[in-house]
Amino acid sequence: MSDAIKHECGLAFIRLRKPFSYYLQQHGTALYGLNKLYLLMEKQHNRGQDGAGIASVKLNVEPGYPFLHRIRSIATQAIADIFRQVSEELIDLEKYQPDIRKHPGLLKGHVRFLGELMLGHLRYGTQGKNNVEFCHPFIKRNTIQSRNLALAGNFNLVNTEELFGLVNIDPGVFQRQSDLAAMMEVVHHFLVQEDEVKPGNPDIAAVLRKSTKLFDGGYHFGGLVGNGDSFVMRDAHGIRPSYYYISDDVIVAASERAAIRTSFNVGENEVKELMPGQALIVKADGSFAIEQILEPKERKACSFERIYFSRGNDEKIYRERSQLGYNLSDAVLKSIGNDLKNTIFSFIPNTAEVAFYGMLKGMEDYLNKIKVQRIMAWEKDFDEEKLTEMINRKIRVEKIAIKDVKMRTFITEDSNRNEMVQHVYDITYGTVVPNQDTLIVIDDSIVRGTTLKESIVRMLGRLKPKKIIIVSSAPQIRYPDCYGIDMSKLGDFIAFRAAIALINERGLQGTLSKLHEECKEMARTGQLHTRNIVKEVYAPFAAEEVSRKVAELITPADIDFEVEVIFQTIESLHHACPTNTGDWYFTGNYPTPGGNKVVNTAFLNYMEGKNVRGY
Incomplete structure (x- = not known):
């Protein structure tokens, strides 16, 4: 993604279902669980680089001894920093007990994070400041x-x-900044x-049923309870x-x-998907159940997970990203008039690489079809040289763009900063x-188009x-997200700015003012959640018109060649990613009422010149 956005988090x-002595005997170390937690987090480090944290609960601890521990970090390499601290604790113990690793009981008693229950988290900050207090896990202690x-x-x-009101809590400054x-x-x-009903053995399913029916959003969260119970739950959509x-x-x-498969070396079918509204609940004795906590609603799994966020080494995601590129082949061929001889194909490193291979396959399929047609048309009128020339025709592929190490702009003047931004890529x-x-x-x-204009297009020029034809494997991003991705300001979106530019060009400012008044009335009457008014901003324009305007907006003024932008269509997106149909940032069809409230609030903020989040 050329325009970096903060997104997602990783859980x-x-x-552990066996005594620590079992892991020492079977796997050669009583630290098996901690090692696996480290690996599981590292294999998801793409999901959060603002910070990390782990918590652990020890089972059957003597009264008066601590059983719940937590450590968090916002170091540059937060996961490594956390496990370095855990390791140093063990190294210090070995100074006094050199063979302590061979004694699981001693290890459990002296290594704080050696617990049977472990919860790790990787943070991308979508709310709150980037300091360690905002890193998960959060803990609530009680006697x-x-x-x-x-x-x-x-x-x-x-x-x-x-939510704070529902449980009669007046939140402090910190709490207001953290969902x-x-x-x-x-x-x-x-x-x-x-x-209070079942002292020492609360009904976790009941806790989750009462809690999550109050939540408006998208979520996948896990919890550890001091009595040894634990759970993981997914939202109803x-x-x-x-x-x-x-x-x-x-x-x-x-x-x-893929993170589970790699960390535990298991097959695809051994890793299950927790379905919408379900919770995996594990009791203190190690027994478990999959409970349907909320009635499942229409599945709206985030399509951005397949396009960009999740690591591409999952075989299904790899195929889907390849298909996204393949689906763009016809539009690209039409744009170049099928002139492959004078066309070079490349990609923006590094996340577009798989979609690039898919698009390339589409071009190769077309070229091979043409080769067969031409050869068949020759009948017997060809020689070795003519046949060799036809067979050797290739799609022209070059690694045009090279992403350099992250450059920092130490000079404060805007003109100089823009000059430096140009050199993020070479x-x-x-x-x-x-x-x-x-x-x-x-x-x-x-997303924003800033890097395209200030760096990539100018550099390629x-x-x-x-x-130059810029191809997006995703459709036009038109609306904010409020379920885990940090995209909440309408003015940030190049597609929205393109629609506003078209409105101004065609003298439709009155329509914009009318929508603003409608939105203010909806806010006054508490109706912001009822419909997405921003859809009407785009309604007068075909998707192709918006794409052409986006191309104009990302073209620097001093460029003397044509720039075109081709976006994935909504239909081809769902064809490539059939199980992840959540597309509200493209279509404005939010799965919960809170989404409509967020987009309308974002519209009010834009119209009133407020550069703040929509939620």
């Missing part, structure tokens, strides 16, 4: 063991203010209620991804299937025939192509 949950709670997740809630703080207060409130694996030795859950010289070749470059999505 890692492990419940009663079964009322202690550690909570972490991948989610955004859009009704946090209401996990609101979730924690609600879950803990009902945990205490259930513990299945917006956020959730996977689990169960064996005699362990119960594992994570945000990505080019391979000598690959383009000047003023003759068309250059096609695929990106996985176009040094090669003096006849034309």
Whole structure:
């Protein structure tokens, strides 16, 4: 993604089902669980680089001894920093007990994070400041063991203010900035209620039923309870991804299937998807159940997971990203008039690479079809040279764009900063025939368009192509997200700015003012959640018109060649990614009422010049 956006988070949950001595005998180390937690988090590090945290609960601890521990970090390499600290604790112990690793009982008693229940989290900050206090897991301590709670997740809630009110809490400054703080207060409130009914053994399914019916958002979260119970739960629309694996030795859950497969070396079918509205609940004795906590609603799994966010080493995601590129082949061929001879194909590193291979396959399929047609048309009128020339025709592929190490702009003047931004990417010289070749470059999505204009298009222009076509494997991003991705300001979206530009060009400002008044009235009457008014901003224009305007907006003024933008269509997106149909950032069809409230609030903010979040 050329325009970086902060997104998602990663969850890692492990419940050991055997004594530590078992792992020492079977796997050569009593630290098996901690090692696997580290691996599970590292295999999801793409999901969060603002910080990380882990929590652990020890079972059967003597009264008076600590059983719930937590550590968090916002170091540059937060996962490594956390496990370095855990390791240093063990190294210090070995100074006094050199063979302590051979004594699981001693290890459990002296290594704080060696617990049977472990919860890890990787954070991309979508709400709150980037300091360690905002890193998950959050914990709630209590003198009663079964009322202690550690909570972490991948989610955004859009009704946090209401949640605080529902449990009669006046939130402080910190709590107002964190939707996990609101979730924690609600879950803990009902945990205490259930513990009063069944002291020491609260009904976790009941806790989750009472809590999550109040949440508006997309979520995948996990919790550890002080009595040894634990759980992982997914929202009713299945917006956020959730996977689990169960064996005699362990119960594992994570945000990505491939992370579990790699960490535990298991097959695809051994890792299950936690379905919408379900919870994986593990009791203190190691028994488990999959409970339907909320009635499942229309599946709206986030399509951006398939386009960009999840790691592409999952075989299904790899195929889908390839198909996204393949689906764009016809539109690209039409744009270049089928002139493959004078066209070069490349991609924006690194996340668009798989879609690039799919698009390339589409071009090769077309070229092979043409080769067969031409050869068949020759009948017997050909010689070896003519046949060899036809067979050897290839799609022209070059690695045009090279992403350099992250450059920092130390100079404060805007003009100098823009100059530095141009050099985030570099080019391979000598690959383009000047003023003759068309250059096609695929990106996985176009959000703001800033990097395209200030860096990529200007950089590619040094090669003096006849034309540049930017291809997006995602459709036009038109609306905010409020379920885990940090996209909440309408003015940030190049597609929205394109629609506003078209409105101004065609003298439709009155329509915009009318929508603004309607939206203000909806806010006054508490109706912002009822419909997405921003759809009407786009209604007068065909998708192709918006695409052409986007191309104009990302073209620097001093560029003297044509720039075109081709977006994936909604239909071809769903064809490529049939199980992840959540597309509200493209279509404006939000799965919960809170989504409509967020987009309308974002519209009010835009119209009133407020550069603040929509939720």
